[in-house]
Amino acid sequence: MLNLKNILPAICLIAGLATSCQPKAEKHGTLANNNTTLSPDRAGYNKLSAEQERIIVHKGTERPYSGEYVKDMGEGVYICARCNEPLYTSKTKFDARCGWPSFDEEIAGKVKRLPDPDGMRTEIQCVKCGAHLGHVFLGEGFTAKNTRHCVNSISLKFIPAAEIRAKS
Numbered sequence: 558m559l560n561l562k563n564i565l566p567a568i569c570l571i572a573g574l575a576t577s578c579q580p581k582a583e584k585h586g587t588l589a590n591n592n593t594t595l596s597p598d599r600a601g602y603n604k605l606s607a608e609q610e611r612i613i614v615h616k617g618t619e620r621p622y623s624g625e626y627v628k629d630m631g632e633g634v635y636i637c638a639r640c641n642e643p644l645y646t647s648k649t650k651f652d653a654r655c656g657w658p659s660f661d662e663e664i665a666g667k668v669k670r671l672p673d674p675d676g677m678r679t680e681i682q683c684v685k686c687g688a689h690l691g692h693v694f695l696g697e698g699f700t701a702k703n704t705r706h707c708v709n710s711i712s713l714k715f716i717p718a719a720e721i722r723a724k725s
């Protein structure tokens with residue numbers, strides 16, 4: 558069950574400036590731990606579409622520029638499509654011109670980093686349910702935080718700030 562009051566503080570987080578520039582070569586991220594196990598389905602998780610299953614459970618990637626959150630969605634919070642955990646705020650979203658929604662910082666403690674099976678990239682997952690989100694890249698210089706969370710739109714659900722305010 559989504560508790561919008563829990564999300565409200567998240568949209569008040571102050572983030573750095575969001576700027577865009579030309580994409581640079583991907584670099585390896587920092588590996589936080591080695592847990593690659595997806596949490597088992599539990600009551601309360603959202604039912605996934607076949608395409609969500611492919612990406613969230615089987616670690617697929619949506620086609621670039623195909624996701625609904627590539628564009629600027631305005632002020633709000635991005636929650637996990639599977640368990641509704643708040644993961645990112647619009648304050649940290651920026652246009653990396655890479656074809657996927659990009660964020661330079663997660664909501665503190667909400668995203669875990671794992672070595673990708675490809676041996677090169679760093680996978681990112683929802684800390685609560687283990688949903689595959691995408692990958693994180695460091696050192697590209699897009700924003701002051703020098704971090705790009707490259708996230709599949711389909712792994713997220715956007716909650717506009719106006720909707721959160723109306724229900725809180």
Ligand SMILES: [Zn+2]
Nearest residue numbers: 637640683686
């Ligand atoms: Zn989740």
